Amino acid sequence: MANWIPLWMHKLGSPPIFYRFAGVLRPWMIALALLTGIIALYGGLVLAPADYQQGDAYRIIFIHVPSAWMSLFIYGVMAVASFIALVWRLKLAEIVAMESAPIGAAFTFITLVTGSLWGKPMWGTWWTWDARLTSELVLLFLYLGVIGLYHSFEDRRQGARAAAFLAIIGIINVPIVHFSVNWWNTLHQGSTVRILGPSKMSGNMIWPLLTMMAATKFYYIASLFGRVRTDLLAMESGKDWVRQIAEKEAAR
Amino acid sequence: MSRPTLSGACAAMLRRDLTLAWRRRGDIAMPVLYALIVATLFPFALGPENALLERIAGGVVLVTVLLAMLLALDAMFRSDIEDGSLEQLVLAPQPLATLLAMKILAHWITTALPLIVVAPLLAGMLHLPAQVMPVLVLSLLLATPLLSLLGAILVALTAGTRRSGMLLALMLLPLCVPVVIFAAGAVAAAQQGLPWLAPIAWLGAALALALVLAPLACAAALRIALDA
Numbered sequence: 001m002a003n004w005i006p007l008w009m010h011k012l013g014s015p016p017i018f019y020r021f022a023g024v025l026r027p028w029m030i031a032l033a034l035l036t037g038i039i040a041l042y043g044g045l046v047l048a049p050a051d052y053q054q055g056d057a058y059r060i061i062f063i064h065v066p067s068a069w070m071s072l073f074i075y076g077v078m079a080v081a082s083f084i085a086l087v088w089r090l091k092l093a094e095i096v097a098m099e100s101a102p103i104g105a106a107f108t109f110i111t112l113v114t115g116s117l118w119g120k121p122m123w124g125t126w127w128t129w130d131a132r133l134t135s136e137l138v139l140l141f142l143y144l145g146v147i148g149l150y151h152s153f154e155d156r157r158q159g160a161r162a163a164a165f166l167a168i169i170g171i172i173n174v175p176i177v178h179f180s181v182n183w184w185n186t187l188h189q190g191s192t193v194r195i196l197g198p199s200k201m202s203g204n205m206i207w208p209l210l211t212m213m214a215a216t217k218f219y220y221i222a223s224l225f226g227r228v229r230t231d232l233l234a235m236e237s238g239k240d241w242v243r244q245i246a247e248k249e250a251a252r
Numbered sequence: 253m254s255r256p257t258l259s260g261a262c263a264a265m266l267r268r269d270l271t272l273a274w275r276r277r278g279d280i281a282m283p284v285l286y287a288l289i290v291a292t293l294f295p296f297a298l299g300p301e302n303a304l305l306e307r308i309a310g311g312v313v314l315v316t317v318l319l320a321m322l323l324a325l326d327a328m329f330r331s332d333i334e335d336g337s338l339e340q341l342v343l344a345p346q347p348l349a350t351l352l353a354m355k356i357l358a359h360w361i362t363t364a365l366p367l368i369v370v371a372p373l374l375a376g377m378l379h380l381p382a383q384v385m386p387v388l389v390l391s392l393l394l395a396t397p398l399l400s401l402l403g404a405i406l407v408a409l410t411a412g413t414r415r416s417g418m419l420l421a422l423m424l425l426p427l428c429v430p431v432v433i434f435a436a437g438a439v440a441a442a443q444q445g446l447p448w449l450a451p452i453a454w455l456g457a458a459l460a461l462a463l464v465l466a467p468l469a470c471a472a473a474l475r476i477a478l479d480a
Binding site: 086134138139141142144145148149152153154155158161162165166169170173176 | 405409413419422427469472473477479
């Protein structure tokens with residue numbers, strides 16, 4: 001039986017190996033994010049036709065919707081990494097969970113800002129206490145709570161474990177955000193993109209959206225890898241492999 | 253040396269916490285005074301129109317009670333951490349979750365119960381109709397234990413840190429949003445003469461779930477925080 005997959009996963013959990021792995025992969029992720037991002041923006045802002053109802057204003061969804069997806073996706077990643085961190089006490093999982101939080105908070109913030117920019121011409125208001133808007137705001141508070149708790153401990157690993165626990169408790173909000181438009185019939189429009197079954201959107205509008213979704217994923221990975229690498233150096237400072245890197249950098 | 257039974261340990265725990273609270277009776281009055289002051293600020297800020305105050309009374313009382321509880325939450329484990337008795341509690345042969353449930357119960361009796369007692373007074377000051385009062389008290393009776401249980405988990409998480417007051421608010425707020433929505437929803441429905449049992453049932457269901465899970469989560473959180 002091929003047991004190289006668990007072996008490889010196991011090795012990847014070790015800080016120096018992940019540091020090198022992330023360093024190799026990161027430039028590719030940045031390149032992919034830029035490439036797919038530019039294609040998606042061109043497709044969304046130039047090629048896609050204007051909406052019959054909303055005109056050109058709808059184009060903000062090419063930023064808004066992928067950010068909203070990412071705000072939930074990153075919370076999921078953070079919660080899974082938190083679970084791994086608490087159960088198996090993997091140092092790397094703690095770092096991945098904690099470094100995901102600021103990126104997720106940024107995407108949540110972008111979602112709220114672009115949403116209100118779109119809301120002003122379309123709904124005539126910047127903000128309304130609609131179920132989805134409110135639950136997205138609560139998601140931002142959850143992210144900020146996790147970040148705040150992480151930084152309030154003097155011992156980083158202890159802080160990471162406490163914040164990971166909070167992240168897991170907070171996951172109950174994720175389905176609320178996701179299903180809020182189906183559960184409460186409020187101002188926010190229902191979902192138009194479906195994974196199962198045909199989407200309610202025309203093809204030349206949906207491919208830029210899906211491409212942008214890929215771009216945000218690549219950006220997230222690139223950003224996460226950069227943050228994790230920095231964090232690993234800080235956390236492992238004094239270890240031999242960090243000293244070797246420092247000496248190599250100093251000799252350059 | 254014989255080991256005390258679980259019920260014996262629980263009773264001792266409850267008696268100890270209540271005695272400690274009773275010895276510092278002034279501290280019990282603080283959340284009540286705080287709630288009273290915050291509630292009186294609203295007519296000053298919004299103007300003393302009866303119709304307006306009547307409409308917001310239920311929500312104001314709920315938020316005021318929540319804020320007062322938030323202030324009191326911070327002290328839930330503090331003296332026990334300072335004198336080291338929390339570590340003894342963790343080392344005790346009885347299950348930590350059960351003992352913590354007793355601590356949460358004692359905390360609820362000393363902080364939330366006085367607030368529930370004065371809540372009709374606050375609501376009356378804001379001209380909440382008398383026939384809505386029972387619904388308000390009922391929703392508070394279900395909502396405050398939920399807040400105590402949720403808050404206990406978060407307080408336990410911050411037990412290892414020194415500055416936790418503001419952070420506690422940031423962490424508790426997202427988690428208590430559904431509690432506030434359902435509790436205020438019940439009061440609002442009763443005020444409009446609509447059926448109010450559904451939100452109360454939701455609160456009850458959430459409370460049943462929290463009663464089972466929150467002490468376990470609280471124990472886990474405390475173990476993480478004291479792990480240093």
